[in-house]
Amino acid sequence: MNWQAEARAQWPILTVFGIFVGAFALVAVGFWRRGALLIGIGVAVAAAFRLxxxxxxxxxxxxxxxxxxxATMVTAAAAMMHIAATIDPLGTN
Known part of the structure; x- marks a missing residue:
């Protein structure tokens, strides 16, 4: 099997990886709360795919x-989204 076929076969994890890349890009430019929320959303998407x-x-x-x-992924997603929504921004976005 070539790498393109392997990538097509792993589309669920690649989708979640893409969401994480976007989240880390937000964190890198200073929007860490939005990035943390997007990480939680990415884990929730992974949980939905798994279900x-x-x-x-x-x-x-x-x-x-x-x-x-x-259950593990939903718990991690809920914790990450809760933290992202409630932590003091300390002057950041």
């Missing part, structure tokens, strides 16, 4: 059993 996709289609998002993966 609705089969193990074969979810690819690298599969770590353990589907319920455990989903």
């Amino acid at each position: 609705v996709l089969s193990d074969e289609t979810a690819g690298l998002l599969v770590v353990r059993a589907k319920p455990l993966d989903f």
Whole structure:
């Protein structure tokens, strides 16, 4: 299989990776709260993919059993979004 076919097969993790790249770009230019929120959204997207996709289609998002993966990712996403929404901005965006 060539690299393009491999990339197509791993579209769920590449989508989440793209969201993370955007989040880290926001953090790099000083919008760290928005970047942190986008990281939480990225993890929530990963959780949704893990919930609705089969193990074969979810690819690298599969770590353990589907319920455990989903619960872990939802918890991490909720914590990250809560922190991003409630932490004092300290003069930043």
